[in-house]
Amino acid sequence: MEYKISNKLASLKPSAIREIFKSLTDPTIISFAAGNPSPLSFPSEELAEISADIFKNQANVALQYGITEGYAPLRTAVEARMKEKFGIGRDFDTTIITTGGQQGIELTTKALCNEGDVVICENPSFIGALNSFRALGATPVGVPLNDDGIDVEILEKTLAETPNAKFIYVIPTFHNPMGITSTLENRKKVYELAKKYGVLILEDNPYGELRFAGENVPTYKSFDEDGIVIYCSSFSKILSAGMRIGYVCGPQDVISKMVVAKQVEDVHTNNFFQMLCHRYMTERDIDGHIEKIRGIYRAKAELMLSELDKHMPKCVKYTRPEGGLFLWCTLPNGTDSSEFIKKALAQKVAVVPGTAFNCDTEAPSDSFRLNYSMPSDEDIVRGISILSDIAREMFGE
Amino acid sequence: MEYKISNKLASLKPSAIREIFKSLTDPTIISFAAGNPSPLSFPSEELAEISADIFKNQANVALQYGITEGYAPLRTAVEARMKEKFGIGRDFDTTIITTGGQQGIELTTKALCNEGDVVICENPSFIGALNSFRALGATPVGVPLNDDGIDVEILEKTLAETPNAKFIYVIPTFHNPMGITSTLENRKKVYELAKKYGVLILEDNPYGELRFAGENVPTYKSFDEDGIVIYCSSFSKILSAGMRIGYVCGPQDVISKMVVAKQVEDVHTNNFFQMLCHRYMTERDIDGHIEKIRGIYRAKAELMLSELDKHMPKCVKYTRPEGGLFLWCTLPNGTDSSEFIKKALAQKVAVVPGTAFNCDTEAPSDSFRLNYSMPSDEDIVRGISILSDIAREMFGE
Numbered sequence: 001m002e003y004k005i006s007n008k009l010a011s012l013k014p015s016a017i018r019e020i021f022k023s024l025t026d027p028t029i030i031s032f033a034a035g036n037p038s039p040l041s042f043p044s045e046e047l048a049e050i051s052a053d054i055f056k057n058q059a060n061v062a063l064q065y066g067i068t069e070g071y072a073p074l075r076t077a078v079e080a081r082m083k084e085k086f087g088i089g090r091d092f093d094t095t096i097i098t099t100g101g102q103q104g105i106e107l108t109t110k111a112l113c114n115e116g117d118v119v120i121c122e123n124p125s126f127i128g129a130l131n132s133f134r135a136l137g138a139t140p141v142g143v144p145l146n147d148d149g150i151d152v153e154i155l156e157k158t159l160a161e162t163p164n165a166k167f168i169y170v171i172p173t174f175h176n177p178m179g180i181t182s183t184l185e186n187r188k189k190v191y192e193l194a195k196k197y198g199v200l201i202l203e204d205n206p207y208g209e210l211r212f213a214g215e216n217v218p219t220y221k222s223f224d225e226d227g228i229v230i231y232c233s234s235f236s237k238i239l240s241a242g243m244r245i246g247y248v249c250g251p252q253d254v255i256s257k258m259v260v261a262k263q264v265e266d267v268h269t270n271n272f273f274q275m276l277c278h279r280y281m282t283e284r285d286i287d288g289h290i291e292k293i294r295g296i297y298r299a300k301a302e303l304m305l306s307e308l309d310k311h312m313p314k315c316v317k318y319t320r321p322e323g324g325l326f327l328w329c330t331l332p333n334g335t336d337s338s339e340f341i342k343k344a345l346a347q348k349v350a351v352v353p354g355t356a357f358n359c360d361t362e363a364p365s366d367s368f369r370l371n372y373s374m375p376s377d378e379d380i381v382r383g384i385s386i387l388s389d390i391a392r393e394m395f396g397e
Numbered sequence: 398m399e400y401k402i403s404n405k406l407a408s409l410k411p412s413a414i415r416e417i418f419k420s421l422t423d424p425t426i427i428s429f430a431a432g433n434p435s436p437l438s439f440p441s442e443e444l445a446e447i448s449a450d451i452f453k454n455q456a457n458v459a460l461q462y463g464i465t466e467g468y469a470p471l472r473t474a475v476e477a478r479m480k481e482k483f484g485i486g487r488d489f490d491t492t493i494i495t496t497g498g499q500q501g502i503e504l505t506t507k508a509l510c511n512e513g514d515v516v517i518c519e520n521p522s523f524i525g526a527l528n529s530f531r532a533l534g535a536t537p538v539g540v541p542l543n544d545d546g547i548d549v550e551i552l553e554k555t556l557a558e559t560p561n562a563k564f565i566y567v568i569p570t571f572h573n574p575m576g577i578t579s580t581l582e583n584r585k586k587v588y589e590l591a592k593k594y595g596v597l598i599l600e601d602n603p604y605g606e607l608r609f610a611g612e613n614v615p616t617y618k619s620f621d622e623d624g625i626v627i628y629c630s631s632f633s634k635i636l637s638a639g640m641r642i643g644y645v646c647g648p649q650d651v652i653s654k655m656v657v658a659k660q661v662e663d664v665h666t667n668n669f670f671q672m673l674c675h676r677y678m679t680e681r682d683i684d685g686h687i688e689k690i691r692g693i694y695r696a697k698a699e700l701m702l703s704e705l706d707k708h709m710p711k712c713v714k715y716t717r718p719e720g721g722l723f724l725w726c727t728l729p730n731g732t733d734s735s736e737f738i739k740k741a742l743a744q745k746v747a748v749v750p751g752t753a754f755n756c757d758t759e760a761p762s763d764s765f766r767l768n769y770s771m772p773s774d775e776d777i778v779r780g781i782s783i784l785s786d787i788a789r790e791m792f793g794e
Contacts (some may be wrong), residue, residue, distance in 0.1 A: 132662070
């Protein structure tokens, strides 16, 4: 039988990353392709202890339906932490719990976009967000991402030309895939442009707590006096990705519509793990735990960068992240990266092609993403050596 | 600031049931308004044992990202159970894990409907499904539900008049809110009409395992030789609602699009509880456990029905469910039920107004839904007595 698939999904392809993730069952492959946190970042023993206690003393709450907005004590704890760490939350804001940060992106789009509307994105951008927009019939339109953040001149031009743009999607801190952090000056300009053109900003900050170098830059949400920023994040990179607990903070009028949408999407987020998260946050040393993760990623990132510095031909450029999970390599002279990536895979090193992150799915890319949170130190050394050899063979020194 | 909300969400109101659920914090209220399973249906101790073992031996898998389709051993176990219990699953079908049964409904709609399309529904129908259609810009169009199932004459007329109808949504077994089970003859006729008009059927079966009286009726999916039925269900009513584990079985070509949509909605369903579910299914006595739940609900339903038989004036009609969580009361002569419901609430008995389940949100209703899984036996006796007194006062004997 021929099935009539909705327009918005008919042409949408599965995320290249999730597909690569599925194919990475070959244990001999060195994978720089993951977006996973290190298993060392899961405080399993502590979670096991709290879990046993929940089953003993709160099972009937944890296993029963909860409310769509999320487990109230967790919402309170998240609000307190966002305030303390990132200066987030005003009287007009409210916070709800989502099924991972991903759902926050999806619900924002559902609340704000009709089919045919536009979301303005940094280009490149997080594939999961881009496809989330597409799956709801909205079109991501890319604006180049420079070293200091999204290109504000092109952004203003795009805003002026795109009356059906509903929001600007940014990952300003430890950007996925580029690993860069936009400057405060850039953020302020983007904020003013959003105000001027009457569009909202969706600030995605899943890696914000993972700074291992440099100075903190204020979040967009921290200077949002006008109620135009929706902020989403999650516990995926600091406690567990598999538990799927995220959150969104934004103006009540928008969030209340997202609650209605969430109600009919998954009713509420897994109750048990909401309670587990809350108790971990309030009873254990979450700051100490995050400090440990930062240490791990600092060492991994420094190793990958020093190996690149030592071995990679100078014509290949790469970013120097101050946090997060990724860095971004760019081949010389705009060379399409697909041949390089194929050669790397033939030598059992997997990276994610830059094309996966393009707003325009037909556009080529001269770049690829490297992840340093998952590979072992040995794999980082060997993998970068292999990539460097291929680059030298293709481009010389 | 004035926010521009998407057309599909701008007019959508929160589910009356979820709102009632939130307001039911007054412990002196007798609530027949819930849709919750009894806490007695949670095998907490066994889940605690398995949970401890997962933390001990499989934590790094359980807490890490998983694949969108779901934890493979759980998918296999679910497929085996659907086959054994309900004759479900052919070569062209595949099964994925969803975040509760609710997400299966939502993903089906996303895969099949453009904004402006129609979903044909039994009227009344499950509010969570109706709002899920609306939240994606599809319109639920109701066809009356008779004692033997959806009215097939009106269904055919509606199909003939509605070229943009994409699927028929049915809860054929222990219907929510009506508690009725459609006959095999009715199901076969609906199936033939779907085939004739080239639309799919979404069979929602969250209560299917909860039969406590009468004979099993084959699911739509069990006679789906043509690949036109999408089947969804969950573990919410047999293991835990709070864990949010559901599943969908349907033709691969449709399910593969739902996977793409799920990927960008919540990436995957909570991994830990997928593993917990799988181990419970394969290592413990799930059939024995369900038999226990059936016994509890049989006793509750029989008590509520016998109290209604004894005390309710004969002019008030009600359904006699053979399973599930609900029965449906209808006032005489088409009397709008809102005054009755207000009087009941004033006397601290909460029920859900029939209007909440109408496809046409402006239409009145002469009915209301009663839940018997949550209230205590004492509350059932007292609550039905109060409702009967109000009915007698309003309508005489």
